[in-house]
Amino acid sequence: MSAMLGHLLERINDTGPLTVADFMAECLLHPTLGYYTTRDPLGAAGDFTTAPEISQMFGELVGLSLAQSWLDQGAPSRIILAEAGPGRGTLMADILRATRAVPGFHAALSVHLVEASPVLRDRQRDALQGHEVTWHDTLADLPEAPMWLVANEFFDALPIRQFIRDGEGWREKRVIAQDGELGFALGGIAPVAALDHRLAETEIGDLLEVCPAAAPLAAEIGRRINEHGGAALIFDYGDWHSTGDTLQAVKSHQKVNPLAGPGEADLTAHVDFEQLALASPSAHSSMTSQGVFLERLGITQRAQALATRATGATLDDLIAAHRRLTHPDEMGTLFKVIGLYPATQPPPPGLDA
Numbered sequence: 001m002s003a004m005l006g007h008l009l010e011r012i013n014d015t016g017p018l019t020v021a022d023f024m025a026e027c028l029l030h031p032t033l034g035y036y037t038t039r040d041p042l043g044a045a046g047d048f049t050t051a052p053e054i055s056q057m058f059g060e061l062v063g064l065s066l067a068q069s070w071l072d073q074g075a076p077s078r079i080i081l082a083e084a085g086p087g088r089g090t091l092m093a094d095i096l097r098a099t100r101a102v103p104g105f106h107a108a109l110s111v112h113l114v115e116a117s118p119v120l121r122d123r124q125r126d127a128l129q130g131h132e133v134t135w136h137d138t139l140a141d142l143p144e145a146p147m148w149l150v151a152n153e154f155f156d157a158l159p160i161r162q163f164i165r166d167g168e169g170w171r172e173k174r175v176i177a178q179d180g181e182l183g184f185a186l187g188g189i190a191p192v193a194a195l196d197h198r199l200a201e202t203e204i205g206d207l208l209e210v211c212p213a214a215a216p217l218a219a220e221i222g223r224r225i226n227e228h229g230g231a232a233l234i235f236d237y238g239d240w241h242s243t244g245d246t247l248q249a250v251k252s253h254q255k256v257n258p259l260a261g262p263g264e265a266d267l268t269a270h271v272d273f274e275q276l277a278l279a280s281p282s283a284h285s286s287m288t289s290q291g292v293f294l295e296r297l298g299i300t301q302r303a304q305a306l307a308t309r310a311t312g313a314t315l316d317d318l319i320a321a322h323r324r325l326t327h328p329d330e331m332g333t334l335f336k337v338i339g340l341y342p343a344t345q346p347p348p349p350g351l352d353a
Helices: 003-015 020-029 056-072 090-098 118-127 193-201 214-228 273-279 290-296 299-307 312-326
Strands: 079-084 109-114 133-136 147-152 161-166 169-178 181-190 207-210 230-239 248-251 254-256 266-268 335-341
Touching (some): 003 020, 003 181, 020 169, 020 266, 056 230, 090 109, 118 133, 147 214, 193 207, 214 230, 290 312, 290 335, 299 312
Parallel strands (some): 147 230
Antiparallel strands (some): 161 169, 161 207, 169 181, 230 335
């Protein structure tokens, strides 16, 4: 029996069944046993690969969108360039490299990373050598200042609760102990205020997910943008509405049973972009597919420019990366992006109001 499984079974025995959110939080963030706190999960040798790890083109275009948004808002002289959930630091490194030629941008910015994992902080420190970086445990710890922020595959890792409709109420899906293993069971019927607005569009037996942390975080980002200026780009897989069971576990780039090997696999769920947009007091863009966003910013032209200096396997990798980031059968439509920005300003380039 693994240490994490033993810990979860003991907790269930002591306090009763866990919500899916509590299960995710323990598996991902336990200070000594958690998935994110004990390893670097990224890359071919890890469990999953994010867009910045696929190609430098992603970070370059994201950086130029943020820099142009800074220019559109009058190029304020002191700003925060922030990333929530910065992985290995690859995205921020690409953003900084791509924006070096933007007059005044680097002189104005200070880099701030929201990262709780000590293992990943070490990777970020290596990737960002030569840059002064400040780390924070939470978004709330960021300084109050004009802020340009990116969050790529950050919200999908926030713990969710799952509810199945039963009449005019809901039964919460919970994690229980079953003969020394973990299983799912349903709680009693109860109203759920956060789902009152979904009663008209759902039927008995439908499963919906609620991410308790998502709305407060979006509200905090939007408040800062409203009060100080700035913009945020939020990338993730999901849709405008969350419907159905989207909890998944990934290990060695393959989907596995979320209850098997707790603490050994990445746990995520699709993001409800409507929840983020409605929670933010700032203006928000239309939700746009990642492929369309990148094409609007010129990823094909950038790929063609890089291709002129590439041959053999390097050229093959470049072509494959472009396809993976933009094609509808790959990340192009599965991943979405919305921007948050002041109502008096235009949305970040690549997005529509």
